[in-house]
Amino acid sequence: MGRNIAALLxxxxxxxxxxxxxxxxxxxVLAFLDLFGNWDPSLAFVMGGALIVTAIGYRLAWTRPKPVxxxxxxxxxxxxxxxxxxxxxxxxxxxxxxxxxCPGPAISALTFGGAPVLVFLAAMGAGMAAYELFxxxxxxxxxx
Amino acid sequence: xxxxxxxxASIGGALIGLSAVLLMALNGRIAGISGVFSxxxxxxxxxxxxxxxxxxxxxxxxxxxxxTQGAHPPFEITQNWSLIIAGGLLVGxxxxxxxxxxxxxxxxxxxxxxxxxxTSVALFMGAGMATVAIVxSFLGT
Numbered sequence: 001m002g003r004n005i006a007a008l009l010x011x012x013x014x015x016x017x018x019x020x021x022x023x024x025x026x027x028x029v030l031a032f033l034d035l036f037g038n039w040d041p042s043l044a045f046v047m048g049g050a051l052i053v054t055a056i057g058y059r060l061a062w063t064r065p066k067p068v069x070x071x072x073x074x075x076x077x078x079x080x081x082x083x084x085x086x087x088x089x090x091x092x093x094x095x096x097x098x099x100x101x102c103p104g105p106a107i108s109a110l111t112f113g114g115a116p117v118l119v120f121l122a123a124m125g126a127g128m129a130a131y132e133l134f135x136x137x138x139x140x141x142x143x144x
Numbered sequence: 145x146x147x148x149x150x151x152x153a154s155i156g157g158a159l160i161g162l163s164a165v166l167l168m169a170l171n172g173r174i175a176g177i178s179g180v181f182s183x184x185x186x187x188x189x190x191x192x193x194x195x196x197x198x199x200x201x202x203x204x205x206x207x208x209x210x211x212t213q214g215a216h217p218p219f220e221i222t223q224n225w226s227l228i229i230a231g232g233l234l235v236g237x238x239x240x241x242x243x244x245x246x247x248x249x250x251x252x253x254x255x256x257x258x259x260x261x262x263t264s265v266a267l268f269m270g271a272g273m274a275t276v277a278i279v280x281s282f283l284g285t
Contacts, residue, residue: 006170007194011201012208014163014175014247019206019217021156022149027220031147033269033276042153047250049157050164054255057165067172074172075256076243081263088242089249089264093271095234098227098279102246103239104177106232107199111207112216119225120232127236128182135240 003069015108021046024109026100033097164252167198176248177202178239227279242268 022028023046032043066072096102101109101120109117164175171194173180184195210216223231239245242264244253249268253261 003171004194004197006166008197008201010163010167010170010175011198012205013159013166013201014177014198015202015205016209017156017159017161017163018202019156019209020159021153022218023156024206025218025220027222028147028218030276033272034280035273036277037280038147040147040149042147042149045150045153046157046160047254049154050161050251051157051255053158053161054164054251057161058168058252058255061165061169064169067168068170070170070172072172073168075174076253076258076260079259081260085242085260085264086267088238088240089267090271091234091238092242092245093238093268094275095231095236095238096246096268097272097275098234099221099223099231101221101231102177102235103181104202104245104247106235107177107181108202108206109219110203112210113219113221116221116223116228120228120235123229123232124236125185127233127238128178128186128240129236130233131237131240132182132186 006069014104017046017050018105018108021049024105024113026105028100029102029105030097030100033100160247160251161255164247164255168252174248174252176244176252178236178245179243179248182240238268 018024021042023043028040029043031038031040061067062073099120101117103124106117106120106124110121167173167175180195180198184192184199187195206217221228235245244261244264249261249264254265
């Protein structure tokens with residue numbers, strides 16, 4: 001119960017942050033990526049504000065033995081930089097640059113973004129499903 | 145730079161950070177939207193409901209904001225359908241292949257100084273900027 005309310009609250013706060021910072025507006029995101037045009041550095045300030053709070057908040061959270069509503073902190077331990085990571089980031093970056101939407105803002109804009117957002121979300125879901133298929137068909141190397 | 149909004153950007157960013165901290169302190173999870181969203185379908189049973197509720201919150205926030213403000217947040221998209229579809233496919237596939245997006249790698253990963261996330265952010269920012277430059281030169285805008 002607590003875990004689900006916490007997730008709903010975290011989603012609401014995240015969506016409010018995207019709304020206030022105007023990151024739900026693809027035109028504003030593209031204006032950040034448009035270094036050589038009429039550059040709008042706002043997105044860097046969004047990242048900066050988020051990073052300061054998260055860097056401090058995570059460290060405070062981790063001083064406790066476990067999360068309030070869960071048994072352990074689930075933090076990725078993988079430190080290997082591999083082709084999947086790099087290729088995935090580049091493909092994502094190209095898609096982001098084409099439209100100005102990444103997953104958070106695309107989902108958050110569902111109620112007011114009209115048909116373009118619905119189509120983008122459908123394509124994004126198809127891309128994610130394609131990855132799941134690809135991942136299940138790829139033989140996994142045994143863990144060393 | 146006449147559209148630069150550093151104050152609302154910083155406040156909004158701090159709220160995004162607060163959300164990431166809440167999800168970690170309360171549930172022990174990373175606030176990576178691509179992973180949370182994909183998991184509403186593909187995660188194991190018993191690991192889905194919190195994801196669905198997070199996504200509902202994400203969608204409800206700007207709608208509630210619109211109710212109090214009397215207007216939706218600004219939203220402008222000018223791309224044609226083929227670019228929108230190509231963009232969506234690339235964002236969906238790429239974020240899963242690369243294990244994260246602007247939130248999981250950008251906010252959560254960078255704040256814990258993960259070398260994977262630093263690599264990812266440099267690559268997707270670079271690819272995004274290059275894509276905008278190339279599209280603009282092709283469309284001549």
